[in-house]
Amino acid sequence: MSDALAAALDSRRAVVEEALDRALPPHGAWPATIHRAVRYSLFAGGKRIRPILVLAAGEAVGGTRDDVLPLACAVEMIHTYSLIHDDLPAMDDDDLRRGKPTSHKVFGEALAILAGDALLTRAFHLMAEVPPEWNGDRVRRRLAAAAILGEACGTGGLIGGQVEDLESEGKAVAASALERLHRAKTGALLSACVRGGAVLGGAGGADLASLARYASAIGLAFQVVDDILDATEGAEQLGKTAGKDHAAQKATYVSVHGLDRARIMARDLLTEALDALAPLGSRTELLAGIARLIVERRA
């Protein structure tokens, strides 16, 4: 990663951390345990790729930070809720996440379920909070972004992908079904970050279409690389149980296409993402950097 990209990511990450903290009730608010559980997972050292994507998409189309920050917080809350629920014993039954014990290991299952519910609820609540002085167009853009988010997190997106993932365990899965699963489970939210950020930033139709193409490519690339890492890296590197997909007989890009072909797919998707940014001109450097980061990451 270049120093310039690292600095660009760090500065946005600091903005996101601060905004997430402000978006939650203060420490000790009633009931204390649920807020401890929410903060434990939300501030567990995530890389904040999704909220930074929201900021970067907004910047690429000339939007202000005030316009995009609530969505940036919302997508990180939703990402975190989905990890907490996916890790539950009834789902993927994971003990380790980002190098720390999972929520249900620390707080018990009931509180982990409720912490996920709380993050999902707060995400949409945040999208509904607008300053009274905002004009009709800004309010309308906020609702449009909330609708994009709702679509991405529903049974046709995040939730549907998790259902399909659970149901495909131990079964032979066709390449087309695998792509549908991951477009829903990982791609939909990543795409909503980019499209939602662009809508909030006031993007017009052509820019929105370019960014949607970019989003689609990085969404799929993200999962392909995840599968490559799960097959090739150790638990210490990943901060979560490694080889888990293989052990659970889950279909992955590596199990379906093989490691070499999966690596070629990831490179091709990066090229596609960068090509999609070309018509947008000069303000897309950060988006391009994030695409490279997604494909070249090691954890």
Add this chain to the structure above:
Amino acid sequence: MSDALAAALDSRRAVVEEALDRALPPHGAWPATIHRAVRYSLFAGGKRIRPILVLAAGEAVGGTRDDVLPLACAVEMIHTYSLIHDDLPAMDDDDLRRGKPTSHKVFGEALAILAGDALLTRAFHLMAEVPPEWNGDRVRRRLAAAAILGEACGTGGLIGGQVEDLESEGKAVAASALERLHRAKTGALLSACVRGGAVLGGAGGADLASLARYASAIGLAFQVVDDILDATEGAEQLGKTAGKDHAAQKATYVSVHGLDRARIMARDLLTEALDALAPLGSRTELLAGIARLIVERRA
């Protein structure tokens, strides 16, 4: 219940059933299992008191049905999600709900968790979907209602109440703590139905204050009556496991205040609710009927 009230409730209930059906993906939509689980619980014979409250509040201030129907559907989805998650083995571990096996008994825990998540997500997604021709004021009212809903369902409302409920099991609970618990767990959502319906219907400040007072009274009355019924009725009558609160050593209005005092509280709260409606004039008959129904119900 008078014939007029029964007919008024029936006609609104039919509107709600139809709107709920339209608000979900069509039968057989991908992935099929999650939509089966969502529909199983959402169409399990609920009385639809919350959505009817939304419609009644909107009508009381002269709003149109188009203005309030999305919130009516959203509150029923959220009520249903909270029942599914509360019934989970890690929470209240209930096998029976509305006379039918609970979601996790039929679909397994993973799908029950995800069905709850899906209903919560769809509720807020629905609030974000507005026709493109709506003017700024209508769009702003929709966001305001979504914010009321988000507040009611968060850690200061529905979720906080459930946390507190779980944590108070087997402990002595003061009357003030019991009221705070139930204002959060039951009252907040009922209040959001009334206040949200009024906001969507275009209510001004004075009407909104009267309706908030009404909502606060019926919210508490609802829980007092629930506790009375749990202590006095059988499982067949309730469609859920009876005497469960007593068995779990949960604090209830009956255990804290005794049955006679709880009955007096319910009557006093009904009087307060009806008094609060007086300044609103003639269009509050349905709201008054619902208040009586909540206090006089037998299940």
